[in-house]
Amino acid sequence: MAKAEDIQFNSLDYDDPMVGRILDAAEQCIHRFGIRRSTVGEVARVGKLSRGSIYRYFADKEALVAGVFKRRQELYLNRTEAALEKEPTLVDKLTHSVVSGRKDMEEGIFASLAETEPETVAMMFLDPSFYRRSVSFWPPHVLMAQEAGEISSDVDVATATDLLMRLAVSLVMFPNMGLGLKTRREIRAYLDQVIKRGLG
Amino acid sequence: MAKAEDIQFNSLDYDDPMVGRILDAAEQCIHRFGIRRSTVGEVARVGKLSRGSIYRYFADKEALVAGVFKRRQELYLNRTEAALEKEPTLVDKLTHSVVSGRKDMEEGIFASLAETEPETVAMMFLDPSFYRRSVSFWPPHVLMAQEAGEISSDVDVATATDLLMRLAVSLVMFPNMGLGLKTRREIRAYLDQVIKRGLG
DNA sequence: GATTAAACAATAATCGTTTTTTGTTTATTT
DNA sequence: AAATAAACAAAAAACGATTATTGTTTAATC
Numbered sequence: 001m002a003k004a005e006d007i008q009f010n011s012l013d014y015d016d017p018m019v020g021r022i023l024d025a026a027e028q029c030i031h032r033f034g035i036r037r038s039t040v041g042e043v044a045r046v047g048k049l050s051r052g053s054i055y056r057y058f059a060d061k062e063a064l065v066a067g068v069f070k071r072r073q074e075l076y077l078n079r080t081e082a083a084l085e086k087e088p089t090l091v092d093k094l095t096h097s098v099v100s101g102r103k104d105m106e107e108g109i110f111a112s113l114a115e116t117e118p119e120t121v122a123m124m125f126l127d128p129s130f131y132r133r134s135v136s137f138w139p140p141h142v143l144m145a146q147e148a149g150e151i152s153s154d155v156d157v158a159t160a161t162d163l164l165m166r167l168a169v170s171l172v173m174f175p176n177m178g179l180g181l182k183t184r185r186e187i188r189a190y191l192d193q194v195i196k197r198g199l200g
Numbered sequence: 201m202a203k204a205e206d207i208q209f210n211s212l213d214y215d216d217p218m219v220g221r222i223l224d225a226a227e228q229c230i231h232r233f234g235i236r237r238s239t240v241g242e243v244a245r246v247g248k249l250s251r252g253s254i255y256r257y258f259a260d261k262e263a264l265v266a267g268v269f270k271r272r273q274e275l276y277l278n279r280t281e282a283a284l285e286k287e288p289t290l291v292d293k294l295t296h297s298v299v300s301g302r303k304d305m306e307e308g309i310f311a312s313l314a315e316t317e318p319e320t321v322a323m324m325f326l327d328p329s330f331y332r333r334s335v336s337f338w339p340p341h342v343l344m345a346q347e348a349g350e351i352s353s354d355v356d357v358a359t360a361t362d363l364l365m366r367l368a369v370s371l372v373m374f375p376n377m378g379l380g381l382k383t384r385r386e387i388r389a390y391l392d393q394v395i396k397r398g399l400g
Numbered sequence: 401g402a403t404t405a406a407a408c409a410a411t412a413a414t415c416g417t418t419t420t421t422t423g424t425t426t427a428t429t430t
Numbered sequence: 431a432a433a434t435a436a437a438c439a440a441a442a443a444a445c446g447a448t449t450a451t452t453g454t455t456t457a458a459t460c
Contacts, residue, residue, distance in 0.1 A: 018433085036443090039421060050434045055423065119319030122326050128374055135378045151399040159390065160399050162379035166370040169377070174328055177369070178335040179362035190359065198398030199351040199360050218403090236413090239451060250404045255453065404459070411452065420443065429434065 012067055014074075019067075021047045022054055027068045031109055034116035035065055068109075069124070076104055077137060090145035091195055094164055095188040101172040131169060138164050151195065167191065212267055214274075219267075221247045222254055227268045231309055234316035235265055268309075269324070276304055277337060290345035291395055294364055295388040301372040331369060338364050351395065367391065 012019055025047030029038035040061055044051045058064040080097055087093045105111065114121045124130055138161040146153045151160065171181065181187050212219055225247030229238035240261055244251045258264040280297055287293045305311065314321045324330055338361040346353045351360065371381065381387050 040423085041421070051423090052425095052435080053433060056433080060423070061421095119323055122322035123319055126322050126325060126373065128377070131374070131377060145399075152397070155393065155399050158379055159393065162377055162381075162390075163394055163399065165377050166367070166374070169374075170366040170370050173326065174331070174366070174369075176328070177331060177362055177365050179358055181362075190362075193355065193359065193398075194363055195398050196400045197352070198393075198395050198400070199345075199355050199363065200396045200398070240453085241451070251453090252405080252455095253403060256402080260453070261451090402460085404457100406456085406458095408455080409453095411450105413448105413450065415448075416446100418443105418445075420441105422441065423439095425438080426436085427434100428436095430432085 012070065014071060016057075018049070018053060019057055021049060022057055022064070023068055023071055025049075026064050027072070027109060030065065030068060031112050034113060035120060036117065040064070072109060073130075073133060076100075077134065081137070084141065089148075090141060090150055090164075091188060091192045093141055094168060094191050094195070095184060097168050098171045098187055098191075099184055101168065102175065105172060125173060131165060135161060135165060163195075167194065212270065214271060216257075218249070218253060219257055221249060222257055222264070223268055223271055225249075226264050227272070227309060230265065230268060231312050234313060235320060236317065240264070272309060273330075273333060276300075277334065281337065284341065289348075290341060290350055290364075291388060291392045293341055294368060294391050294395070295384060297368050298371045298387055298391075299384055301368065302375065305372060325373060331365060335361060335365060363395075367394065 012023075014020060014023070022043070025043045026038070028046055029043050033042075040051055040054055043064070044054055047054075054064065058067060080100055083096055083100070084093045087096050110121055139157050142151070142157045142160045142164070145151045146157075170177070171187065175181065179190065181190055212223075214220060214223070222243070225243045226238070228246055229243050233242075240251055240254055243264070244254055247254075254264065258267060280300055283296055283300070284293045287296050310321055339357050342351070342357050342360045342364070345351045346357075370377070371387065375381065379390070381390055
């Protein structure tokens with residue numbers, strides 16, 4: 001019992017078919033109408049379930065919306081994590097993250113939201129908690145790169161992770177900041193330079 | 201003649217006392233009430249001039265607001281540029297930029313705007329044109345650092361500038377992203393590492 | 401010649417009202 | 431035991447009428 005309360009603090013279990021249906025419907029609504037114009041009643045109608053059920057799993061509309069984006073992000077991280085297995089080096093991994101990150105921003109739910117509620121998207125992007133989850137993502141890959149001798153073992157993992165995150169976020173957020181890094185090859189060359197030797 | 205039209209494309213001349221009065225008044229209004237609640241009439245009253253004069257120098261309210269922020273940014277760049285003269289190395293220069301950039305964000309016009317209209321501030325931060333002016337800022341310093349042997353001459357100036365910009369913007373925008381870089385010394389150490397050797 | 405004050409239509413903000421939505425609860429159904 | 435439907439007060443959104451603001455123009459003033 002007391003599901004909605006748990007979800008506030010613990011994470012959603014996407015395996016629960018009810019949660020999945022709710023999030024699917026909510027995401028569809030957000031995708032089509034944006035957050036403001038999506039009502040809980042509409043989500044219920046689209047998901048063919050009752051409003052009561054939604055409020056059983058989500059404390060309020062805000063939590064529901066957060067759940068949609070949380071799932072999207074989790075999905076992105078899972079997919080990216082899987083894809084990175086096949087990338088040989090840390091530089092390749094980061095390149096892949098940037099490329100797929102940009103793609104998600106251009107054609108995912110963010111793209112449609114950006115058209116109807118750009119300020120909301122801007123606020124999300126600037127919210128530090130938006131990136132918190134991703135921070136735990138890189139350390140293992142940093143360690144691997146250190147063991148493989150790709151990067152130095154002198155630099156501590158937290159510092160390396162910080163730099164990787166900043167580069168990835170910056171490159172997704174600002175495709176061209178002085179330099180116009182468009183193609184995968186350009187991005188890779190840039191990251192290779194920056195990570196391997198900085199400006200030294 | 202035809203001042204307002206020129207200003208659209210050329211830059212404002214802050215030496216013109218009328219322009220200065222208008223911008224002073226506008227900035228004061230924005231600082232106290234935010235953009236939405238600031239009216240051109242109120243700006244005129246505060247600046248003790250006529251609405252007509254404001255429209256003589258600025259095409260519309262949007263241009264006026266843009267002018268306020270443009271001047272602020274120009275002032276920041278000028279002050280920073282001057283302060284950098286005294287900083288011995290590129291790393292010190294960038295450190296200074298980050299520290300003073302953070303200070304401006306915390307106590308300048310952005311801080312007050314962020315309280316009343318956070319979405320507006322978020323939108324400005326994510327607007328690439330916000331950083332365009334700063335891009336022309338770094339190349340001379342990069343060249344100096346290359347001549348001094350602080351950084352390699354192999355890296356082209358545009359690439360170096362791009363990295364410096366990304367680091368500065370990221371560190372101002374996200375004070376802690378994994379690592380919590382608070383003090384001047386921490387920031388300097390981080391930048392020294394990243395710029396001089398990357399993760400290699 | 402530039403600044404101002406006043407007048408003006410077009411646009412946008414505000415206000416009070418009505419309607420919708422939210423979030424909670426209750427009884428009923430699966 | 432969980433999902434539903436219905437009912438409900440409180441909060442928020444939508445609406446239309448009113449007021450304020452914008453941006454332009456005009457003639458008067460410095």
